[in-house]
Amino acid sequence: MRPFDLGKLRAAAGGRPVSLFLDFDGTLSPHVPDGDLAAPLPEAREALAALARTPGVRVSVVSGRPVADLSRMVALKGVTYAGNHGLVIEGPGVEFEHPLSMVAGRAVAVAEGLIRERLKGHPGARVRQNGLTLSLNVGLMSASGRRAVARVVDSLTDELRWLRLRWQKGYLGWDLIPEIGWTKGDAVAHLMARTPDAFAIAIGDGLSDEPMFERVRADGLAVRVGRARSSAADWFLSGPADVAGLLHALARPR
Numbered sequence: 001m002r003p004f005d006l007g008k009l010r011a012a013a014g015g016r017p018v019s020l021f022l023d024f025d026g027t028l029s030p031h032v033p034d035g036d037l038a039a040p041l042p043e044a045r046e047a048l049a050a051l052a053r054t055p056g057v058r059v060s061v062v063s064g065r066p067v068a069d070l071s072r073m074v075a076l077k078g079v080t081y082a083g084n085h086g087l088v089i090e091g092p093g094v095e096f097e098h099p100l101s102m103v104a105g106r107a108v109a110v111a112e113g114l115i116r117e118r119l120k121g122h123p124g125a126r127v128r129q130n131g132l133t134l135s136l137n138v139g140l141m142s143a144s145g146r147r148a149v150a151r152v153v154d155s156l157t158d159e160l161r162w163l164r165l166r167w168q169k170g171y172l173g174w175d176l177i178p179e180i181g182w183t184k185g186d187a188v189a190h191l192m193a194r195t196p197d198a199f200a201i202a203i204g205d206g207l208s209d210e211p212m213f214e215r216v217r218a219d220g221l222a223v224r225v226g227r228a229r230s231s232a233a234d235w236f237l238s239g240p241a242d243v244a245g246l247l248h249a250l251a252r253p254r
């Protein structure tokens with residue numbers, strides 16, 4: 001992985017229209033122990049607003065959070081929001097819901113009951129039902145509390161498999177992801193197909209962003225927030241403040 005280089009990005013894009021795909025937590029917003037308090041950095045939001053108004057630039061936020069949360073937290077017109085790991089997409093001229101999302105929603109509802117039952121002795125663990133996905137946050141718990149919740153998480157793996165759900169480790173917790181053959185990468189492909197001439201740039205910090213990185217690599221560029229030993233992204237930035245800096249640079253006329 002190499003440090004991000006704006007000059008090389010401009011050379012690779014070669015003046016083509018640009019489609020930007022941005023993760024939310026850890027990318028536009030710094031990670032916070034209480035996920036309800038996450039917010040995009042003001043500089044990032046300001047740059048996104050400018051980019052969303054720029055002809056030839058499309059901005060999409062692709063996240064595990066539901067579209068309603070994303071559109072409330074980012075609160076910008078002209079931006080496309082792909083929520084629940086891409087199962088639902090809403091934006092200018094695009095409205096998509098994965099045909100199996102209802103099945104995923106039912107499975108998540110059943111799983112939520114199991115998870116809450118098993119977590120009864122762990123009041124610090126926060127379960128957030130996002131309709132089609134679910135997140136479990138332990139950011140406000142002690143180290144021993146987190147370890148105990150990790151054991152509960154492991155103990156549910158088999159039952160979740162029956163529901164076609166799996167855990168994915170996130171920052172300070174886990175996301176419950178429907179296994180229906182649809183990832184953030186598929187959502188990005190769906191959006192890329194609408195602008196086949198555009199140069200795609202994907203930026204994210206987590207495991208769920210890797211399919212998005214793989215998808216854009218063929219005709220675009222993937223940037224990981226935080227250097228990692230193994231990632232489909234070729235470039236890295238150190239944190240959300242650097243992401244905001246990159247967005248500002250892209251928003252400036254050349």
Ligand SMILES: [Mg+2]
Pocket residue numbers: 023024025026027204205206
């Ligand atoms: Mg993230």
